[in-house]
Amino acid sequence: IEVLICTGTGGIASGSLKVAEAFEEEFKKHGIEAKVGKRCEVKKTGCRGLCANDVLVDIMVPGKEGVTYDFVTPELVPQIVEEHIVGGEPVPKKTAGAYYAKFLEKQHRTIFSRCGHIDAESIDDYIANHGFKGIKRAVTMKPEEVIEEVKKSGLRGRGGGGFPTGVKWSFAKGSPGELKYLICNADEGDPGAFMDRSLLEGDPYCIIEGMMVAAYAIGCTYGYVYVRAEYPLAIKRLQMAIDTCVERGILGDNCMGLGFKFNLRIKAGAGAFVCGEETALMASIEGHRGMSRPRPPFPAVRGLWGKPTNINNVETYANVTYILERGADWYASIGTEGTKGTKIFAVTGKVKHTGLVEVPAGVTMREVLYDVCGGILNNRKFKAVQAGGPSGGCLPVEAIDAQVDYDSLIKAGAMMGSGGLVVMDETTCMVDIARFFLTFTRRESCGKCIPCRIGLKIMLEILERICSGEGREGDIELLEDMAYDIKKSSLCGLGQTAPNPVLSTIRYFRHEYEAHIKEKE
Ligand code: SF4
CATH class of the missing domain: 1.20.1440.230 (NADH-ubiquinone oxidoreductase 51kDa subunit, iron-sulphur binding domain)
Known part of the structure; x- marks a missing residue:
């Protein structure tokens, strides 16, 4: 029996560590394993999206459908253990309501599929859940073929610009030079956005794997993950994951014994929004003040310390891991003509169910706000949604049926950006x-x-x-x-x-x- 407890930043802020302790104590106190005849395990997972209802706990009994409880407190734990884990019947009225099933049903959880289900700090859990299959497949191909595979998938950079990822990689690969750098931009600075933080906290090995694929394809031997210092848990879990990968020979001079070299380190940013811009980010890694510089030269030609450099964001590398594991055709079958795959949005503001939502590109804004997030809080009227963070635009009710993809949002006067959606009701000026x-x-x-x-x-x-x-x-x-x-x-x-x-x-x-x-x- 597994008890999955959200220990992302939102879960911890709501007291999930105390809830986890309460389960462990209860198991010990009552010798639960002997009572139920099964091994009982508390798993500290990452965020599963419905942050406003933390603490979320899933009880997974083999052979039965998982049951989710929301707003769990340590005081509720003895009852859940006694009635559900020992007695076999969920505690009435304490499980998450029908809205939770609806919240998940309308989503297409792919990149986010391991968050909330695996122990974020366990490499063995990652491996048991398809971990490192993407890089293993990648090295059976030539680097150029890996780039072709990413091009064929149609993946566009999830940091906001939407530039085709495979094309970007081919520029860095084509730049002359022995030493090339790879950067993961985790300087998520938009107010209300926390997709990248949740991925790093809930599935850090997935980001490392995506970066390994890129490093192999482009020929980069060193990489940096630039994470804002305001994300201490993401930094802690990522550092733990990097250290474990180094210990196990997954990162280093002969990655996984597969014949390529890639070393990775974290650079904690000081919280300047402009450092999300790639030239300012590189200046910051080099130890200078985070300020942008004119382009060209582009980073692919002259980037970090003057060397060819490829930069993608957290969600982009996570997508790469899945593309290499499942194939470009699978990925390209999701989404629209111009925007393939899924997109994770952080929905905040005046909606009933705020949190993280992963949907296929091309669903409408109405579907995201009403079908997934339950509509406007207090049954007020929808007024607008700010899409794309502080650099995006406000879409009014007339544009609520706009498709959520790069081109449709720009046409409607907003932008995909990194994926922040701030919802406003009729009372907002x-x-x-x-x-x-x-x-x-x-x-x-x-x-x-x-x-x-x-x-x-x-x-x-x-x-x-x-x-x-x-x-x-x-x-x-x-x-x-x-x-x-x-x-x-x-x-x-x-x-x-x-x-x-x-x-x-x-x-x-x-x-x-x-x-x-x-x-x-
Ligand atoms: Fe960018 Fe110029 Fe503004 Fe600095 S001052 S953030 S370089 S646009």
């Missing part, structure tokens, strides 16, 4: 939302180029005066002009996308700006 996101990006601007450093400051001043009832005639047009200029002339992605929340709220909610300005008159 959209001008205030624009001000909130611009406050964030202005504060995070590295200050290197004038359009972003000064332009965002002035845009924020205009928004602040509109919000405080001091708006002037012509302010909306001024905001639009400045937004387009900043987008065109900023040096890096932060400045090029920071005005998006302002532009999309003006596009869909202009009347709210006008009402604020009119209030004054």
Whole structure:
């Protein structure tokens, strides 16, 4: 019998370690194994998505369907053990309601399939659940064939840009040079986004495996995982996983005895949003202040310490592991023409069930918010969803049937970004939302180029005066002009996308700006 307990950051914050202790004590105190005639094991897993209902506990009895309990406290544990594990009947009214089954039913859990089911710290559990099959298959192919396989899968970078991953790899492979670097960008900085953190906490070996595949294909001998320091549990579990891989010869000078060299280390970032931009990230690894630099040269040609470098994010490498294990055709059969595979979203704000959701690309925003997340909190009216983080855009009710894929979201005025969805209801002021996101990006601007450093400051001043009832005639047009200029002339992605929340709220909610300005008159 297995007791699976969520010990991701959300679970721990809700007291899951105490719940785990309570199960272990109860097992010992009552000699449970002797009583039920089966081995009972408490497994500390990663996040399973429905974070708002932590602590989540699954009781897995062989031959029976697993039962999930939510909002579990240490006080409830003796009853679960006595009635369910010993007595064989789930505790009435304490199991997760029908919404939990619905929450899972509409999803397509692939990349996230091991999170919440395996012991995140156990390499043996990873191996027992198809671990390292992807890299074992990869090394039966030539490096060029691995790149072709990734191209054929249609995988696009999950960090936000959506650039085809296989094409990116071929650039780095084609760059001359003996020494090449591989980087995993785990500097997840969007407010409300925690997909990468959960993957690192719940399935760290999967990310290492995806990086090994990339290293083999491109010819990189050294790799870095750049993780924000605000993710201490992700760093701890990843370091533990790297150390175990080194001990077992999975990483090192002859990875798994398969004849290629790859060493991996973690670099903890100091929490600057701009370090999610790849040139600023590399500057930070090199020990400089995290500031962007002009491209070209692109990292594939001149990256970390001037050497050819490939950078992908956490979710992209996780996808690679599954593509190599199951094949490009399997992967390409999921999703839409332009966006293959699944996408993990972090849904926060005014929905009934917040948390992490993995859906095939191409489902609609309505399906994500209503079918999976249960609709709007307190049965209020949906007003908008901010897709793509502070660099994305707000989609109104008219766009709720937009498909969730790279191209459809851009057409609707937002972007996939890394996968943050912040939901707003009818009580939300959209001008205030624009001000909130611009406050964030202005504060995070590295200050290197004038359009972003000064332009965002002035845009924020205009928004602040509109919000405080001091708006002037012509302010909306001024905001639009400045937004387009900043987008065109900023040096890096932060400045090029920071005005998006302002532009999309003006596009869909202009009347709210006008009402604020009119209030004054
Ligand atoms: Fe720095 Fe902003 Fe310019 Fe990027 S756009 S280099 S964040 S000032």
